[in-house]
Amino acid sequence: MPRLILLAVFLPAVFSPVYGQEGWQGELGFPNYGVFSVYQPSVDADIEIDVSPSVKAFNFEQRPKEDRIHNFSAGFLYKDNGRLQATAWKGRYILQVPLVKDLLKNEALAALAMMNANYFSQDRFPRFKHWQFLYGISEYVSLGLGAPEFYFRFKAGGEAVTATISDQYGSISDWDNYGFGIKSEMRIPLYGDSYFRAETDWLNKKYNLEKYFFTERWTKEFLWKSELVIIPVEQFALIPSFNYKEADIEKDGRSDLERYELGGELILGNILPDASIIFKGVNSYWRHKKGVENLVAFGVYSEALSLEIYRKDTSDNYSAFTLEERLAGIKIGWKFGGKHQLKELDDYGYFPQRKYEFYRESGLHDDSKLSLFQQAEYLRTLRRRNEWSGNNLNYKRSSSIYSFRNMEEAYAGRGGDCDEQACLNSRLDELNGHKSVLFSWWADNKPAGHTAQLVKNDGQWYLDEYGMIYKINGATADTDLKTLMLEALKQNNRFIALPIDNGQGGDYESANCSQSGGYQTINSYRFSNFQSDKHRPNIEYGSELFTGRNFLFSH
Numbered sequence: 031m032p033r034l035i036l037l038a039v040f041l042p043a044v045f046s047p048v049y050g051q052e053g054w055q056g057e058l059g060f061p062n063y064g065v066f067s068v069y070q071p072s073v074d075a076d077i078e079i080d081v082s083p084s085v086k087a088f089n090f091e092q093r094p095k096e097d098r099i100h101n102f103s104a105g106f107l108y109k110d111n112g113r114l115q116a117t118a119w120k121g122r123y124i125l126q127v128p129l130v131k132d133l134l135k136n137e138a139l140a141a142l143a144m145m146n147a148n149y150f151s152q153d154r155f156p157r158f159k160h161w162q163f164l165y166g167i168s169e170y171v172s173l174g175l176g177a178p179e180f181y182f183r184f185k186a187g188g189e190a191v192t193a194t195i196s197d198q199y200g201s202i203s204d205w206d207n208y209g210f211g212i213k214s215e216m217r218i219p220l221y222g223d224s225y226f227r228a229e230t231d232w233l234n235k236k237y238n239l240e241k242y243f244f245t246e247r248w249t250k251e252f253l254w255k256s257e258l259v260i261i262p263v264e265q266f267a268l269i270p271s272f273n274y275k276e277a278d279i280e281k282d283g284r285s286d287l288e289r290y291e292l293g294g295e296l297i298l299g300n301i302l303p304d305a306s307i308i309f310k311g312v313n314s315y316w317r318h319k320k321g322v323e324n325l326v327a328f329g330v331y332s333e334a335l336s337l338e339i340y341r342k343d344t345s346d347n348y349s350a351f352t353l354e355e356r357l358a359g360i361k362i363g364w365k366f367g368g369k370h371q372l373k374e375l376d377d378y379g380y381f382p383q384r385k386y387e388f389y390r391e392s393g394l395h396d397d398s399k400l401s402l403f404q405q406a407e408y409l410r411t412l413r414r415r416n417e418w419s420g421n422n423l424n425y426k427r428s429s430s431i432y433s434f435r436n437m438e439e440a441y442a443g444r445g446g447d448c449d450e451q452a453c454l455n456s457r458l459d460e461l462n463g464h465k466s467v468l469f470s471w472w473a474d475n476k477p478a479g480h481t482a483q484l485v486k487n488d489g490q491w492y493l494d495e496y497g498m499i500y501k502i503n504g505a506t507a508d509t510d511l512k513t514l515m516l517e518a519l520k521q522n523n524r525f526i527a528l529p530i531d532n533g534q535g536g537d538y539e540s541a542n543c544s545q546s547g548g549y550q551t552i553n554s555y556r557f558s559n560f561q562s563d564k565h566r567p568n569i570e571y572g573s574e575l576f577t578g579r580n581f582l583f584s585h
Contacts, residue, residue: 094126100125144162183215244280312324341358435450516538
């Protein structure tokens with residue numbers, strides 16, 4: 031069934047000035063998400079509230095004044111996506127120095143942020159609460175040519191962020207990310223009132239792989255948006271458009287997104303009194319995998335109020351099945367001010383909740399109708415499978431010590447106890463080519479044991495448990511399984527669900543559940559006088575995992 035979305039947004043007129051100096055816009059989706067935004071020109075700020083079930087956020091952003099040399103701006107963000115929670119405050123000083131009057135300008139920025147962050151495992155169990163203090167600098171040079179009717183603007187430079195983590199294990203400072211980017215926009219007048227307009231945005235960044243386990247060595251984001259506005263007669267406009275978008279964040283052997291968008295708009299300005307009518311259609315093809323997105327829209331807007339009705343269809347194709355989603359929406363806005371921006375497909379549907387996430391997701395939600403094999407193909411990577419497990423599986427106690435839900439039962443019921451979940455996760459990872467071992471242990475002074483999963487991804491071993499993932503440091507291709515399991519326990523014992531007391535003895539073993547009906551031991555070993563390492567947990571602490579991409583410099 032199509033999901034109805036109520037979305038308020040400003041629709042700028044092509045042949046009239048931007049209406050309104052302040053206003054509101056909002057989105058409400060059933061059952062997926064909702065956003066409400068307010069624009070206040072007296073402080074040149076936006077307030078955005080996201081009430082999605084999967085991502086809840088409150089964001090305040092104050093923009094710098096373009097005509098000032100000295101600028102101060104501030105921001106606040108609260109975000110909770112069920113697994114990561116963050117409350118962050120940021121302040122920025124921007125120095126804009128004209129190098130050549132009205133032509134060349136240098137923009138230097140210094141930013142500080144303070145963030146209170148937390149990890150959650152399944153069932154909202156808090157794990158690793160900590161503070162991060164972020165320090166960022168950026169330097170950009172911008173070139174501007176032309177007048178309002180004809181212009182070319184170009185901006186290039188770089189940025190860097192350092193973070194200090196403070197928690198119960200002490201504090202440590204290290205670099206978080208750095209990169210460089212280019213932005214440009216141009217407007218070329220054509221015959222009469224017609225014109226061509228285009229924008230580009232390119233950002234390459236390098237992230238600290240000790241804090242971001244699954245990113246490319248250099249991430250890439252590129253966006254081209256363009257439109258040709260043809261106005262043959264007064265109050266009539268035909269606007270063909272072409273957009274291209276690419277994102278490559280996760281290290282998984284292919285781009286996260288590569289998409290062409292071909293579309294157009296027809297605007298009639300003399301059909302209704304003091305109002306214009308818009309018809310819009312977009313056809314989009316994916317290049318990173320098989321898939322398409324299509325959009326059709328109809329709108330009416332006036333000086334005070336704007337209204338747009340749309341439908342967006344997505345088809346995500348796999349080897350033997352297709353995931354489809356249909357969104358039907360209404361956009362409504364009242365005097366929402368701000369700068370006219372070129373539109374893209376991500377301005378419709380789930381883009382607001384993607385704004386606060388670090389990795390680029392498809393936007394499609396968990397589908398319980400998929401088989402276990404189809405789910406493995408859909409998830410595809412260890413990171414996505416781990417995130418899916420944390421968001422969709424629940425702890426369910428077994429009826430007795432001898433009972434065991436097989437992987438199909440745990441998958442259908444979306445949960446199980448420790449060994450049943452480990453068995454399911456192990457099977458999903460093995461279907462995607464990862465080496466996986468079930469790992470169990472029992473301390474002599476405790477009546478029960480615990481099971482987690484060891485999984486190897488791109489040469490690195492991890493401990494996976496209840497949606498949490500820990501890197502095992504020091505393990506190489508030559509490390510034997512007995513040593514690997516003991517190191518996994520020592521490095522992460524204090525942070526797992528059933529830790530072993532120091533000084534205790536016990537047993538640990540490797541196992542699998544590939545045979546139907548149960549859990550089979552492969553090798554069993556003994557430990558004595560167990561001692562945990564005293565280091566911080568080996569999890570991802572990257573600041574943008576909590577806030578979304580480029581939080582410190584966005585405005």
